[in-house]
Amino acid sequence: MNADTAAPVAPHASRVSPMLVRLADERATGALLRDHGTLYLAEGRVVHAESPAAPGIDILLTAGGRLPHEGWRHAVDEAGARREVGRFLVDSGRIGGGELEICHLGALYDAAFFALAPGSGPTRFRYGVAHWIGPVRPVSAAAVERETRRRRELLDQVWPYPAVDTAPVVPRAPGPGQSVTRRQRALLELADGVRTPVSIAWALGRPTFHTLLEIRRLAAAGLVETPPDPPPGARPGRPALPAWIAEVAADPDVALLRRLRDALKASL
16 A cells, blocks of 8 residues: 555544545645645645645755755746746756655645644635645645644654643753764754754754654653643643653663653553
């Protein structure tokens, strides 16, 4: 089964967005506007997604130097009005078709994760609206829902405190023998107690979900602080962090922290 093949939803699994499912069944074309982002559909399939929380495909392509900033701006100027920026990038030889598809899917799933987050505002659909990137690699609504659900579960498996996702990232001194990966080191270099995971993702030009995942791993290892209380706007539904967790010594016992994490998960 490939990533776009619709899989049945388990009876106990709630829909991420019933409206998205209905629009897919209707084979609707337009923009689904939610609190935290927008999904663009064409004949019921998701063709693009945007969210203020997630760097767009332009950032992902240009941050690493794969595409010069002027090359991106030229593509938008030339093909944006006719909604064929993706095709222009490939036809002009600025980027390969396969590379564009991979980058676009990464941006789509990253933005969709935030766009489909629970919100309190109204959900609206504007029929007939299309995005200027144009068709690249449409995916089914079922695939987007499945991947969003998988990502939510993965974050909670790593460290089940979503307050980490929205609070400023405060690094802690590593304990004896602790080490970090190169990607984690880049995150920690920007962790100044002011930047949030979202702002760090934008600064690095990386997908925000992957940044959240790494920061939760760092929090589970005691290498960044876990806020004792969820900040305003954090996703509800999880218990407040016990105060004693924030008092773990500056050189944490990683094995102990993992046991604490498992115990906390078991109590949820």
